[in-house]
Amino acid sequence: xxxxxxxxxxxxxxxxxxxxxxxxxxxxxxxxxxxxxxxxxxxxxxxxxxxxxxxxxxxxxxxxxxxxxxxxxxxxxxxxxxxxxxxxxxxxxxxxxxxxxxxxxxxxxxxxxxxxxxxxxxxxxxxxxxxxxxxxxxxxxxxxxxxxxxxxxxxxxxxxxxxxxxxxxxxxxxxxxxxxxxxxxxxxxxxxxxxxxxxxxxxxxxxxxxxxxxxxxxxxxxxxxxxxxxxxxxxxxxxxxxxxxxxxxxxxxxxxxxxxxxxxxxxxxx
Ligand code: NDP
Numbered sequence: 001x002x003x004x005x006x007x008x009x010x011x012x013x014x015x016x017x018x019x020x021x022x023x024x025x026x027x028x029x030x031x032x033x034x035x036x037x038x039x040x041x042x043x044x045x046x047x048x049x050x051x052x053x054x055x056x057x058x059x060x061x062x063x064x065x066x067x068x069x070x071x072x073x074x075x076x077x078x079x080x081x082x083x084x085x086x087x088x089x090x091x092x093x094x095x096x097x098x099x100x101x102x103x104x105x106x107x108x109x110x111x112x113x114x115x116x117x118x119x120x121x122x123x124x125x126x127x128x129x130x131x132x133x134x135x136x137x138x139x140x141x142x143x144x145x146x147x148x149x150x151x152x153x154x155x156x157x158x159x160x161x162x163x164x165x166x167x168x169x170x171x172x173x174x175x176x177x178x179x180x181x182x183x184x185x186x187x188x189x190x191x192x193x194x195x196x197x198x199x200x201x202x203x204x205x206x207x208x209x210x211x212x213x214x215x216x217x218x219x220x221x222x223x224x225x226x227x228x229x230x231x232x233x234x235x236x237x238x239x240x241x242x243x244x245x246x247x248x249x250x251x252x253x254x255x256x257x258x259x260x261x262x263x264x265x266x267x268x269x270x
Contacts, residue, residue, distance in 0.1 A: 117168025
């Protein structure tokens with residue numbers, strides 16, 4: 001078991017990760033490109049590395065949580081000669097291909113990668129409900145999971161290192177779809193002079209809560225659709241939303257996308 005952990009990146013998320021690991025009694029070393037962000041963590045027992053190579057060489061896992069794939073590459077490149085034997089856990093959001101390519105690059109330098117996707121926000125790290133997607137070699141996951149568990153429930157999604165990113169981006173698509181829909185709803189009510197706050201509290205929130213289980217059906221929508229979800233009726237009903245948006249002078253782009261997706265679903269089951 002790797003009880004020692006280094007954390008590269010002390011942005012909002014990196015700080016939350018380091019904090020949860022300290023809280024769980026892990027021996028934590030931290031590094032950030034811009035110095036001066038480790039203050040509180042150091043006061044709580046973290047050690048600050050003076051270089052990336054020092055953090056990676058400290059033994060144990062190295063958790064990487066930077067802005068994007070480019071910043072990860074930029075950060076790791078100078079430490080490449082020191083990577084042999086290291087195990088990295090990349091919790092930086094990125095694409096499927098980026099995760100696969102980083103795995104290959106690390107492999108060429110004698111290091112292993114567990115790719116991750118954080119299904120939490122900084123304040124929910126380490127709280128109930130937070131979970132982290134991991135993909136890569138199963139033995140790596142089995143060894144790392146108990147050490148990383150304080151961040152959120154570890155959930156392995158396959159050997160392909162790109163799958164954590166794949167599921168992460170797919171889940172975010174679902175989330176942004178819901179939030180774009182809610183945003184459109186508020187825009188529409190506001191455009192017609194409705195009471196946005198009351199609508200949000202008394203109508204939109206209870207409605208979305210009631211519908212949430214139906215929005216993620218148990219069956220793949222492209223294979224079969226539950227009886228009560230009739231895409232032909234939905235596609236027709238959507239015309240009403242588009243009409244209401246047009247009348248109110250509210251944007252109609254979202255409705256257009258939804259119409260296209262409902263018609264795709266309808267033709268898929270014909
Ligand atoms: P922040 O913007 O708060 O922090 C970004 C971090 O990346 C900083 O430590 C910054 O260092 C570092 N960085 C940026 N560019 C470079 C570079 N070229 N070289 C080295 N370091 C660099 O972002 P977050 O901490 O919120 O997010 C980090 C990752 O976590 C992202 O991939 C994000 O998608 C993911 N994530 C974030 C969530 C959130 O709600 N915040 C939720 C789920 C995932 P410096 O201080 O020097 O600028």
